[in-house]
Amino acid sequence: MSKxxxxxxxxxxxxxxxxxxxxxxxxxxxxxxxxQTIVQGYFNMMMIVDTDRSSKPFSxxxxxxxxxxxxxxxxxxxxxxxxxxxxxxx
Amino acid sequence: xxxxxxxxETNNMIEQEKLxxxxxxxxxxxxxxxxxxxxxxxxKIYAKITRLARNLVSTGREIxxxxxxxxxxxxxxxxxxxxxxxxxxxxxxxxVSIAQTLDKAAADMGVNFIGGYxxxxxxxMTRTDELLIRSIPLALSATExxxxxxxxxxxxxxxxxxxVRLMGEIVKETAEATKEQNSLGCAKLVVFCxxxxxxxxxxxxxxxxxxxxxxxxVGVSGPGVVKHALESVRGKDFEILCETVKxxxxxxxxxxxxxxxxxxxxxxxxxxxxxxxxxxxxSVGDSVAEILEEMGLESVGAPxxxxxxxxxxxxxxxxxxxxSSFVGGLSGAFIPVSEDQGMIDAVxxxxxxxxxxxxxTCVCSVGLDMIAIPGKTPASTxxxxxxxxxxxxxxxxxxxxxxxxxxxxxxxxxxxxxxxxLGHAPVQQVNTFDCSKFINRGGRIPAPIHSFKN
Numbered sequence: 001m002s003k004x005x006x007x008x009x010x011x012x013x014x015x016x017x018x019x020x021x022x023x024x025x026x027x028x029x030x031x032x033x034x035x036q037t038i039v040q041g042y043f044n045m046m047m048i049v050d051t052d053r054s055s056k057p058f059s060x061x062x063x064x065x066x067x068x069x070x071x072x073x074x075x076x077x078x079x080x081x082x083x084x085x086x087x088x089x090x
Numbered sequence: 091x092x093x094x095x096x097x098x099e100t101n102n103m104i105e106q107e108k109l110x111x112x113x114x115x116x117x118x119x120x121x122x123x124x125x126x127x128x129x130x131x132x133x134k135i136y137a138k139i140t141r142l143a144r145n146l147v148s149t150g151r152e153i154x155x156x157x158x159x160x161x162x163x164x165x166x167x168x169x170x171x172x173x174x175x176x177x178x179x180x181x182x183x184x185x186v187s188i189a190q191t192l193d194k195a196a197a198d199m200g201v202n203f204i205g206g207y208x209x210x211x212x213x214x215m216t217r218t219d220e221l222l223i224r225s226i227p228l229a230l231s232a233t234e235x236x237x238x239x240x241x242x243x244x245x246x247x248x249x250x251x252x253x254v255r256l257m258g259e260i261v262k263e264t265a266e267a268t269k270e271q272n273s274l275g276c277a278k279l280v281v282f283c284x285x286x287x288x289x290x291x292x293x294x295x296x297x298x299x300x301x302x303x304x305x306x307x308v309g310v311s312g313p314g315v316v317k318h319a320l321e322s323v324r325g326k327d328f329e330i331l332c333e334t335v336k337x338x339x340x341x342x343x344x345x346x347x348x349x350x351x352x353x354x355x356x357x358x359x360x361x362x363x364x365x366x367x368x369x370x371x372x373s374v375g376d377s378v379a380e381i382l383e384e385m386g387l388e389s390v391g392a393p394x395x396x397x398x399x400x401x402x403x404x405x406x407x408x409x410x411x412x413x414s415s416f417v418g419g420l421s422g423a424f425i426p427v428s429e430d431q432g433m434i435d436a437v438x439x440x441x442x443x444x445x446x447x448x449x450x451t452c453v454c455s456v457g458l459d460m461i462a463i464p465g466k467t468p469a470s471t472x473x474x475x476x477x478x479x480x481x482x483x484x485x486x487x488x489x490x491x492x493x494x495x496x497x498x499x500x501x502x503x504x505x506x507x508x509x510x511x512l513g514h515a516p517v518q519q520v521n522t523f524d525c526s527k528f529i530n531r532g533g534r535i536p537a538p539i540h541s542f543k544n
Binding site for chain 2 (some may be wrong): 021083089
């Protein structure tokens, strides 16, 4: 199964990673890689996750993370990895 | 492994530069629906479309959500109706009932347009072809989602000038029949030369006879992404300019190819082609005109415009061809006026005339598209413009098309609103010298010679 990319972009605040990871742990989603930077005060994170054992359908996860992002005040996107690999790798 | 910069680049293209997949179009053959009874024909058409397209919209939405890429339109194209309606239809009204069936099927499937109310008459018209063509004004005024197209010429056959003359009249009658909506019917009517069998874009989409029973075609877009990429190479030479367009087109097309494959797999319908088109919308930042201006033109229409468009069209194809396993449709840069804010502004500014647009169609992907002209323009003049455009296509072995809107009750300088993706347009000046004696000759223009290319 292909991997999933979760990106979080927004104003930096305490506990962003904790909240996102709690959601992922509660839904049996394994985090395989995290990279993160702060650009001009803006938090920018990318996670590569494995959703194979997730208890939720993909579309529900996308919606849940969108709602969670609204609560924290950041934008969370959850996309299948293929869109990035197809675009940037031959 | 993919890195954060690449992920951000893709997401910026989607969020800020309006990268989207413009359409997933499901092509459906209706050849097996032929019946001598009109009722039975209509029932078979409705049943086949609704059976195959049942999951089209929901699958499109699923892909949008999972990959985070907007898929603006989900559409259907069918076999040209003139090919299947012969045994059942003896009057234009009979044809209109088929248009209404298509309209209902499209509405029930949740798609905004269905294409294929069409006839292929490049060399001659059958009685059925002519009846269908004569029913177009009524069909387009009696339906909301049906799109119509007529192919009146090709490089192989020459130009059917009887059909050209007739289409001049039909465009005019369609404008009259829909005058309450700013002659909107004409926005759903395309006159082609060298029409492709696998075009996913409306209003000219139909499912050609060279196609399988059902196929998935995808049309990509992304003028905003190309414009943004060119901003980073201002003042650089043409080699760098071309490389930048090519690389960007590659990235955009890869997304289209991915969506096409996923949609094909999930719907259980074979993948047809990716159409590599830069298709503008009326929203700011989604304009082909702005790309040309970013290359260094003060306003589209200025000297240099045709060269700029030629290189854009060619580089889009060069980049896109490698990104997709099957390329087809219209592939290139579209230059509709009402659907591109940059084109609209250029017309208002006075830099872009109908004649310059005609020159641009020699190197763009299609032709004179979504251009509002005065409602009083005679049918013979419209036919003359169609003949000119078809001649460009026939001689240059490319697809050309005309989608003119003679807006009843409006004159040069008036603004016309078509709504949604169809946009708005200023009514443009048309050359008023007469061509009716030329158009009224009747007959055919023979196919061109394929040697002595000068």
